[in-house]
Amino acid sequence: MHLTAENLAARRGEDLLFVNISFHLGAGEALVLTGRNGSGKSTLLRVVAGLLRPEKGTVIFHGEESPGGRHPGEISHYLGHRNAMKNELTVAENLDFWRAFLGNAGSAASLSVEDAADAVGLSGITHLPFGYLSAGQQRRIAFAKLLVAHRPIWILDEPTAALDASADRLLADLIGAHLEKGGIVLAATHQPLGLQNTQELKMTGFAGVDAGIWG
Numbered sequence: 001m002h003l004t005a006e007n008l009a010a011r012r013g014e015d016l017l018f019v020n021i022s023f024h025l026g027a028g029e030a031l032v033l034t035g036r037n038g039s040g041k042s043t044l045l046r047v048v049a050g051l052l053r054p055e056k057g058t059v060i061f062h063g064e065e066s067p068g069g070r071h072p073g074e075i076s077h078y079l080g081h082r083n084a085m086k087n088e089l090t091v092a093e094n095l096d097f098w099r100a101f102l103g104n105a106g107s108a109a110s111l112s113v114e115d116a117a118d119a120v121g122l123s124g125i126t127h128l129p130f131g132y133l134s135a136g137q138q139r140r141i142a143f144a145k146l147l148v149a150h151r152p153i154w155i156l157d158e159p160t161a162a163l164d165a166s167a168d169r170l171l172a173d174l175i176g177a178h179l180e181k182g183g184i185v186l187a188a189t190h191q192p193l194g195l196q197n198t199q200e201l202k203m204t205g206f207a208g209v210d211a212g213i214w215g
């Protein structure tokens with residue numbers, strides 16, 4: 001299984017934000033995007049997730065069940081800045097929705113809603129409306145979404161924002177476990193996640209294109 005991006009370029013507004021970005025990730029490998037605010041990390045993640053069309057270039061996933069290749073967005077989890085949960089629904093209802101909506105990609109097992117809540121340190125609160133939870137608890141439950149439906153690629157935009165130190169470690173451990181099982185991770189982060197087998201890509205924003213850094 002592998003994910004390959006070749007010569008990706010993206011435009012935001014009038015200007016190119018990055019050009020000629022290429023990377024190759026095999027099973028168990030992670031790409032960490034770094035760079036200052038506005039440097040293009042979220043944009044690149046959204047291109048890989050299929051949420052934004054690149055100006056140029058391709059990104060393709062090859063796996064056992066898709067030897068001919070498919071867009072990684074079809075078999076990825078995308079955790080953006082927002083949690084993608086409904087405040088009025090309970091935690092269990094939100095996670096049940098995502099489990100049914102996303103389905104299970106491949107043969108690997110996913111966790112039950114209670115086990116996923118337990119894995120993020122929040123067992124016993126799944127009956128509460130999502131909107132009642134603290135910001136950090138909401139982020140943990142957003143992460144539990146990744147565990148209720150198996151997807152080989154995790155695309156994570158600032159996954160540990162709003163989290164305390166213990167949750168930081170817990171989520172880093174869950175990401176590490178996903179990699180150990182042969183998953184692929186792309187993450188934008190301002191904090192080190194302490195992951196093994198990690199490539200780093202430093203984003204430079206519009207100025208990088210002008211300076212020829214990506215050219």
Ligand SMILES: Nc1ncnc2c1ncn2[C@@H]1O[C@H](COP(=O)(O)OP(=O)(O)OP(=O)(O)O)[C@@H](O)[C@H]1O
Pocket residue numbers: 012013014017035036037038039040041042043044188203
């Ligand atoms: N729709 C848009 N039109 C024009 N410019 C945009 C649009 N969306 C984003 N941008 C610009 O593109 C640049 C990259 O934004 P992006 O969200 O990818 O950065 P980032 O590296 O993820 O930043 P942060 O660390 O703050 O999350 C920013 O300068 C932003 O203002």
